[in-house]
Amino acid sequence: MSWTPICKKPAPDEPAPNLIDETVMRAGFSWENARAELAGLPNGGLNIAYEAVDRQVEAGLGKTVALRWLGKNGERREYTYADLAHLSNRFANLLERLGIGKGDRVCTLAGRIPELYVTALGTLKVGAVFCPLFSAFGPEPVRVRVAKSRARLLVTTSLLYQRKILPQREQLPDLEHVLLADGDDDSNVRSFHTLMEAESDRRAPPTTLPEDWALLHFTSGTTGAPKGAVHVHDAVAAHRLTGRWVLDLRPGDVFWCTADPGWVTGVSYGIIAPLTNGVTLVVDEAEFDARRWYAILARERVNVWYTAPTAIRMLMKVGADAAHGHDLSALRFMASVGEPLNPEGVIWGLETLGQPFHDTWWQTETGAIMIANTRDRDIRPGSMGQPLPGVEAAIVRRRSDGGVDLLESGEEGELALRTGWPSMFRGYLEDEARYRQCFAADWYLSGDLATRDADGYFWFLGRSGDVIKTSGHLIGPFEVENVLLEHPAVAEAGMIGKPDDYAGQIVKVFVALKPDHAPDDALRRELLGFARNRLGPAVAPRELEFMSDLPKTRSGKIMRRLLRAQELGLPPGDLSTLENNDGNES
Ligand code: ATP
Ligand code: MG
Numbered sequence: 001m002s003w004t005p006i007c008k009k010p011a012p013d014e015p016a017p018n019l020i021d022e023t024v025m026r027a028g029f030s031w032e033n034a035r036a037e038l039a040g041l042p043n044g045g046l047n048i049a050y051e052a053v054d055r056q057v058e059a060g061l062g063k064t065v066a067l068r069w070l071g072k073n074g075e076r077r078e079y080t081y082a083d084l085a086h087l088s089n090r091f092a093n094l095l096e097r098l099g100i101g102k103g104d105r106v107c108t109l110a111g112r113i114p115e116l117y118v119t120a121l122g123t124l125k126v127g128a129v130f131c132p133l134f135s136a137f138g139p140e141p142v143r144v145r146v147a148k149s150r151a152r153l154l155v156t157t158s159l160l161y162q163r164k165i166l167p168q169r170e171q172l173p174d175l176e177h178v179l180l181a182d183g184d185d186d187s188n189v190r191s192f193h194t195l196m197e198a199e200s201d202r203r204a205p206p207t208t209l210p211e212d213w214a215l216l217h218f219t220s221g222t223t224g225a226p227k228g229a230v231h232v233h234d235a236v237a238a239h240r241l242t243g244r245w246v247l248d249l250r251p252g253d254v255f256w257c258t259a260d261p262g263w264v265t266g267v268s269y270g271i272i273a274p275l276t277n278g279v280t281l282v283v284d285e286a287e288f289d290a291r292r293w294y295a296i297l298a299r300e301r302v303n304v305w306y307t308a309p310t311a312i313r314m315l316m317k318v319g320a321d322a323a324h325g326h327d328l329s330a331l332r333f334m335a336s337v338g339e340p341l342n343p344e345g346v347i348w349g350l351e352t353l354g355q356p357f358h359d360t361w362w363q364t365e366t367g368a369i370m371i372a373n374t375r376d377r378d379i380r381p382g383s384m385g386q387p388l389p390g391v392e393a394a395i396v397r398r399r400s401d402g403g404v405d406l407l408e409s410g411e412e413g414e415l416a417l418r419t420g421w422p423s424m425f426r427g428y429l430e431d432e433a434r435y436r437q438c439f440a441a442d443w444y445l446s447g448d449l450a451t452r453d454a455d456g457y458f459w460f461l462g463r464s465g466d467v468i469k470t471s472g473h474l475i476g477p478f479e480v481e482n483v484l485l486e487h488p489a490v491a492e493a494g495m496i497g498k499p500d501d502y503a504g505q506i507v508k509v510f511v512a513l514k515p516d517h518a519p520d521d522a523l524r525r526e527l528l529g530f531a532r533n534r535l536g537p538a539v540a541p542r543e544l545e546f547m548s549d550l551p552k553t554r555s556g557k558i559m560r561r562l563l564r565a566q567e568l569g570l571p572p573g574d575l576s577t578l579e580n581n582d583g584n585e586s
Contacts, residue, residue, distance in 0.1 A: 005378035006346065006356050014332055017375035019245040019389075029389040031422055034237045035210075047206035048214055048236040049124035052275035053085040054205070061251065065280045068254075069114050070296065072286040077114060084121060084275075086201035091122025093199040098177055100153050102127035103213060107151040108261075109133045109142060109160050112285045115181040115192055116261055119155045120271055124233075127208045131216040131228075134262025134554055139164045143171060145218055148228055148429060150174040155192060158183040210234035210422075216429060217264040219364040220553045223447070223465055223561060228429030229264075229364045235423035236272060238368035238390075243273030245388060246360060246372045247304050248333045251278035256296065257306040258284070263555050264364045265337055268423070269306050273368075279304075290318040294326040301330040308338040310556030312345045312357060317491045317514055320352045328353055333375050335360050339557050340460045340478045343381035344485045359384050361460065363446060365438070367423025371458050382482060383457040384450070392418035395452050396443060404440045412461060412474060415450040416443040449476060466560045468497030468505045473538050475507060477560060480541060483534045484509060487527060489517040494550045496564045498543065508543040510563050512550055519546035 010016060039055040040046055053066065062082035069077045079087070100106065106123040108130075110116045116132070123130040131149045133142060142164045146154065151174060156165065158180050165178065169188070179192040208214070215231040243249045247269070255274045259265035274281040282300050286292060288311060297305065315322070334355045336345070341359035349357040358373040361384040371393060373385035387393040395413040396404040407413045417424075419442050428435045438445055449461040461467060461476030468475050477495035484493040492512040497505030511527065513519055524544050532540040551562040 005380055006350060007378045008350070008356055010332075010375075015250070018248050018250065019374050020376050031237060031390055031420070034241045034390065035234075035422070038237060038240065041205055041207070044209065045205075045207055046210040046233045046236065047124060047127075047208045048233050048239075048272055049088055049121040050206050051236050051240065052272055053081055053088060053121060056081045056275065056278050057085050059278070061278050064251070064278065066275055067114065067117060068280055068282050068300065069112075070282065070284045070286070070300075079114065079117075081275075081278075084118070087118045087196075088121035088125055089201050089203040090196050090199040091118050092125040092203055092206075094195050095122060095126045095128060095153070097199070098153065100126065100128055100177075102208070104128045104153070105131050105149045105151040105216060107131045107133055107146055107149060107154045109135055109137075109146075109154060109156040109164065110181060111135045111157075112260060112283050113157070113181055114283075115155060117271060117283070120261070120267065124208075124214055125203070125206045127206060127212060129213045129216050129230075130267075131218075132261045132263075132267060133218075134260055135160060136554055137164070137262075139168060143168050145226075145228075146172050146175060149216055153177040153179065155179045155181060157181050161189060208233050211426075213426070215267065215367075217267065217364050220263065220555045220557055222553050222557050222559055223463060227364075227431065227434065229367075229425040230427045230429060231367050231423060232426055235268075235367045236276060238421055238423035239268050239272040240276040241390075242369040242372075242388065243269065243277045246358075246369050246374055247273065247306060247335060248375045249274060249277040249279050249304060253277075253279040253303045254282060254301055254330070255279045255304045255306070256282040256284070256300070256302045258288075258293075258311055259306070259308065259338075260555075264367070265306075265308075268368055288314060290315055290322045294323050294328075297328055297331065298326040303330050303332045305331060305334045307334070307336055307357075308556060309336055309341050309345060310339065310552065310558075312336060312341070312349070313492060316345065316348050320348075323352050331355050334358065335372070337362065337369070338555065340384075340481075341382075342478075342482050342485045344482070346379060346381040356381075361385070361448075361458070363448075365425045365444070365446075366417065366421070367425060368421075370417060370421075380453075380457050382478075383453075383459050386456050386458065387417075391421060393452075393458065394418070394443070395450060396440075396445070398440055398445065402440055404443050404445075409452045409454045409456075412449060412451050412476075414464060415446045415448045415458065415460075416440075417446065418442055419444050463560075466496075468495075468507065470497065470500075470505050470507060471503045471538065475539050480507060480509060480531070480535065480539065483531050484511060484527065484541075486534070487530050489513050489523060490527070492550045492558070494558045494560055494563050495541065496560050496567060498567055506543065507539065507541040508545070508567065509541040510545050510547050510550055512547050 067079040218226040257270040335358040360372040395407045396416040481493040498508040500506040
């Protein structure tokens with residue numbers, strides 16, 4: 001682990017970080033105190049949507065813009081906190097009228113449209129469980145998830161309904177109601193807006209309790225079939241606090257989370273954390289486009305930006321020129337999640353955008369950020385950062401008797417978290433056995449391999465299934481891929497272990513090149529030599545194959561299991577669990 005710390009102290013006109021002296025805060029920290037900062041509800045009640053909007057209205061933010069929506073065709077709409085409170089009341093009243101209540105599942109299948117945000121908040125208010133589905137899924141992944149969630153109501157658009165629900169509606173017997181955000185009533189569907197107009201925008205406060213189910217998120221499916229992780233209203237304590245401490249959100253900020261609400265990041269940090277922190281949330285309906293993104297950062301005066309390594313790699317691939325001429329001076333903090341953030345990305349952010357990207361680590365199961373590079377600390381590029389106050393992380397090895405051994409700093413093992421943080425998932429839908437396997441003693445085992453250095457920074461090695469053993473060495477993909485990404489021709493790299501009679505496995509890498517680089521033998525030799533010089537012969541890749549793009553999940557993560565399957569020559573049938581990859585773009 002070699003690193004040169006990046007130390008970016010606040011500029012004189014910037015506010016001090018929200019989380020300053022972490023050790024002092026940590027000593028005095030308890031989740032009970034964090035919960036006490038929430039508004040709460042009578043009789044010990046708690047509701048995420050109430051904390052996100054009604055509470056802010058009561059605190060005087062009613063006229064503050066909560067959601068600034070940028071349509072893909074240039075439209076622009078703003079919703080204040082008071083607007084969102086009223087609209088979500090209406091939607092909750094509507095659900096109640098349709099007989100949808102506590103514990104019922106409500107799905108969305110839609111792009112980033114305002115109705116999705118109203119649905120999320122109204123669903124939470126009525127005590128139903130919000131389950132967002134990514135709109136670019138094909139019909140089969142949609143069917144699997146709607147069926148598994150047993151959703152009684154779905155909010156979608158006419159086009160998505162026609163393509164992905166109607167042809168298989170008979171296979172979804174639990175789905176009683178479909179509301180179209182852009183359509184009229186007919187025999188099978190109702191108009192979202194017509195129904196909303198008939199409802200009052202007033203409503204008594206919610207009656208949910210902290211342990212009531214609130215959110216159902218399917219995991220990304222990077223390592224196998226996606227799992228449905230259940231979260232409860234208590235999670236809001238973690239969403240709010242991590243928004244304040246890690247993302248450094250404060251009232252008055254303009255915040256942009258590029259993740260789609262079809263994934264956990266797009267809800268935890270694309271809805272709940274920003275609204276519970278009283279900021280203005282930017283939502284862009286359009287897909288990735290480097291020039292559009294820079295224009296949004298500049299024009300909307302975005303202060304805090306939360307994005308993903310896959311987006312950062314795409315920006316790097318387009319080149320720094322696209323950023324030129326945009327005034328990014330409002331940016332105060334940039335962070336990333338979803339995959340390892342390569343040191344190249346951290347440094348590129350600093351050089352090109354004036355801020356380093358701060359890596360944060362968490363999972364669908366953890367519900368909120370657990371380990372992070374925070375604004376007040378030096379970044380060690382390539383490290384995920386340190387556990388937050390209230391989070392106890394360790395590197396462990398499972399024992400056969402069901403316990404765990406805690407490993408020392410420098411040792412490689414599984415990343416584990418001591419149970420008990422509010423946003424911890426409370427189950428995998430209909431898979432209790434799998435849920436239990438995630439725990440040993442009072443530790444949650446993440447399935448990721450990592451090490452901790454002597455100063456308490458955590459370093460990601462890879463997912464347990466992606467780490468390989470070659471001639472007795474354990475090698476994680478991250479280390480090898482990082483080195484290749486240092487080469488100016490490389491845009492993406494993915495490492496796998498290829499079975500080998502002598503070494504057990506050898507390191508093989510798949511590489512996608514930046515524009516203007518030809519995939520020929522000379523470059524292959526150059527890249528292998530480049531990697532060998534930096535990694536040494538034991539760890540260096542022995543084989544390198546060019547691809548135009550690496551296979552990724554719908555959320556943009558590199559799927560090494562697909563690379564492995566390709567390498568082993570598995571027939572397509574064996575790849576059928578890779579349901580994220582089928583289906584059409586919406
Ligand atoms: P599945 O569980 O279905 O295979 P997934 O694990 O990709 O999919 P998510 O919950 O969306 O589903 O992703 C969490 C995982 O993403 C983590 O366990 C880790 O492997 C990876 N990840 C997230 N953030 C980081 C990070 N900062 N550094 C390295 N890996 C990360
Ligand atoms: Mg996972």
